[in-house]
Amino acid sequence: MKKFYTLSIAVCLSVFVSAQTATFTFTYTGFTPQAQAAFEYAAGIWAHTVVSAVPIKVLAHFQQLPTGTLGITFPNGRKNFTNAPLPDKWYSTSLANSIAGVELNPGEVDIEIYLSSTTNWYYDSTGTVPSGKYDFVTIALHELCHGLGFLSIAKKTGTTGSLGMLTSTDFYPFTTSYPWPNLDTLPSVFDSFLVTDQNEQLDTFPNPSILLGSKLTSNAIYFNGTNAMAANNGTRPRIYAPLTFALGSSITHFNEATYPAGNINELMTPNGNPGYKLHDPGPLCIGVLKDIGWTISPNVGIAETNKEEPIFSVYPNPAYDYLFTSSSISNEKIKSIELKNMLGEKMMDMENNSRVSVSDLPKGVYFIIFKTLNYQSVQKFIKG
Ligand SMILES: [Zn+2]
Incomplete structure (x- = not known):
């Protein structure tokens, strides 16, 4: 794991462990010890990336998933909470809690994750991933990022597209331990940054509508946030919007072809890659998280730009x-x-x-x- 060093007069003399800026708590079902260790390693990367005074509660299930699925994540959500930056948008509760500074969802987890127990996983957090195996840490890092709010709640049924009309039955038989909120045809805060190639905001189209449905499968959707754009040489990062809508993949990821395996921004594309690992969110993902409202640890930038320089x-x-x-x-x-x-x-x-x-x-x-x-x-x- 990369170590981040902090330059602060508050640092105790002998302590040079990296500065953790958020805390995760875990509840598991079906996990093996090695899957649990790798999962917590991934959460540790986020604990050094996002800033929150409120612990982030994760419920993780390790079980058989549909063929080809590595993970499924359901972030709990809140809207119109105290200090919400944008009204009438769904925020993941981990983000809402961080912004509000208090736990808005006592008794409910923030992030519910299903990870496949039948995948040919590689669990070691340090070594080279053998060809044919999937790196567990990489996939856990990806799923946790959805849980933090890198998530669209767009859907397309037939030709009709919608925002904020997902129901729990859309993901049957997978369920959440907390009550599924009535999404009220409101977008996620992530959705509210999405635009077409003509710079039309997705959440300004009639909802639901056939017009919105055509945009969701236009192969031309972009993320219009200032931080994400700044990390992308001033242009909007491209979102995955294939011509056939795939629930759980479309709109809720960066575009696969734009950020292929090996690209530093590949973490949040829809497809996992065997024989390959990425234990860093990458600058575009960090930009998106900032745009949707996350405070990012100041050490993240230092680690990227200043790796070799002692402090x-x-x-x-x-x-x-x-x-x-x-x-x-x-x-x-x-x-x-x-x-x-x-x-x-x-x-x-x-x-x-x-x-x-x-x-x-x-x-x-x-x-x-x-x-x-x-x-x-x-x-x-x-x-x-
Ligand atoms: Zn994903």
Whole structure:
């Protein structure tokens, strides 16, 4: 698992584990220990990606699914809750809870996931996926993302398309432990960002209607969110909208052909790929999550752009009695840490992940110079 390091004066001196920004709780039916471990590994990736003060409750079933189906996810939903950014849109409860700052659905789970127990899975989170096997972590990561709200509630029956008319019988025999809400012909917040190639919003068409039905299978649907577009060089990411509507695949994914296996944005396409893994949501998915209302951990961007660069910090600033140093790399890789005054004169040598007394230093501005074999960082601090 990728480690994210945090640069914060609040960080305890000796703690350099990555910063978890959300908590998941789990209830399982039918899981094996190795499936459970891989599932929690995937949830851990999301726990370091999205920010929520309210624990995200997951009920996961490990059982036989229809042939060819790897997973099915039902996010619980709320609309028009306190602080809802957009009115009359369905939000996954994990997102609604995060925005509201309180648990809006006590006694109900947020995400209900079915994963196939008969698939030829690869459970190891670290190794190379053998050809012919499906990577469990990748698929769990994908399904959990639907649970977080990467989800359309569009449907097409005959030629008629609709938003917010899904019922539990559409997914028979799969059910949810929480009451299926009356969706009230309202779109999900994800749906509210979808547009045609003419930039017409899907949720502005008559609902239900044959016109909306034709758009759902137009092979020309795009996600019109500013964050997703910014992550896509200013253009709208393409949504999967094949000419034949497939419930559970159409509209609720990125377009398969645009983001094929190997693409960094492949996670949220409809098809899983054997012999292949992706343990990163990818920038377009992160953009979509931001657009629908998620706060994303600031460490996500750092990890992407700054992977090789160590992070050094000194604190507190200003310092009066003691000054602490910390870094994201091991002590043996550090060449030197020197404290210098404004004239560039070395006042003392410092150790990594330690503290020194600065009470004898005159008040003023000082510099800490961290050096490794191929990197240098200079930080200013004030002796108060
Ligand atoms: Zn999916």
